[in-house]
Amino acid sequence: MQTQKSLARGAAGLERGFWSEVLQAAAEYYSQAAAAKSLPGTVVFQTLPGTQIEVAGTEDLLADAVGQSSLQVQLPLTLSIRARRQGFYPVEDKFYVTQELTTLELEQRRGARFAFDVYLNNMIFPGFEFSWFPMPNLLFVRGGFTTYLAGLLFSGDSEQTSLFVSQTLSLIDLGAGMYLNDADRNLRAYVGLGGFLRLVTAKGYFGLEPIAPGGLQAFLGIEYSRRLKQRFYLELDPLLYFTSDTLLLIGSFPPEQRLAGYAFFDWGAFYFLNLRLGFRWQI
Structure with a gap:
């Protein structure tokens, strides 16, 4: 005009x-x-079988055994759709439809099957994690290793602003978890539960830490990225230690280590301020 x-x-x-x-x-x-005059038309979606298609303003569609689903519309119009199928990344798009018969082929990418993480535990000690997804983008099993042999400690002590720290201890963990929202979101949350073993690597002794050899580990994390397969994450990993002698457990901590965040019981201890900051590659 x-x-x-x-x-x-x-x-x-x-x-x-x-x-x-x-x-x-x-x-x-x-x-x-x-x-x-508006004209009647038909939109046919070609996807993978079992794909659920959300179309703004109408009921959801479900692709049949050959991957097709159809929608009766009034032309012309703009369709806003979101297609989801377990094991694949969601597809979200808009289409302007003018033809009486329109076929829209949606390209669906298979979800991640593996992931590799590197992180700093409590911003001091390094670690890595490897994950496998039995259900891509949803359920995962992971195992990892955190070493306390070398770390960088930032201290509030006026005489020392930073120093390298080393402890003859490492932590091996194994767990399983699940994501709580779709894989294409910038922010993704996940939860899980597992166990851990404490490994001593001192001179003259290599084996499980005798006072509190292991325990349970829960985790609650959140990822952020505008990319699907490379993501920063922050994770809360509270640790539940089991021991037969709580006093020996307290005495086993290095003298310079603060015990803020620990709660001690007759049967063990709970550390609820264990954090990880890291980067995750999904494959």
Whole structure:
């Protein structure tokens, strides 16, 4: 819609000579659009069998055994769709449809089957994790290793601002978890539960830590990225230690280590401030 007009100077001339014609032209344009006949049409979606398709303003569709589902529409229109199938990344898109019979082929990418993480435990000690997805993008089993042999400790001590720390201890963990929302979201949350073993690597002794050799580990994490397969994450990993002698467990901690975040019981201890900050590659 276009209109041209030579304008007289002044607000009164602008109102009489321009806006009245703009309003009249707009009214005629939208009257013609409202009077235009809409035509019936059919949209056929070609996807993988079992795909659920959410179409804005209508009921969800489900692809049949050959991967097709259809929708009766009034043309022309813009369709906003989101297609989901377990084991594949969701597809979200918009389509402008004008033909009486339109076939839309949706490209669906298989979800991640593996992941590899590197992280800092409590911003001090390094570790890595390897995950396998028996159900891509949803359920995972993971195992990892955190070493306390070398770390960088930032201290509030006025005499030392930073120093390298080393403890003859490492932690091996194994667990399983699940994601709580779709794989294409910028923010993804996940939860899980597993166990851990404490491994001593001191000179003259290599084996399980005798006072509290293992325990349970829960984890609650959140990932962030605008990419599907490379993601930063922050994870809370509380640890539940089992021991037969709590006093020996307390005495086994290095003298310089603060015990903030620990709760001690007759049968063990609970450490609820264990955090991981890392980066995850999904394959």
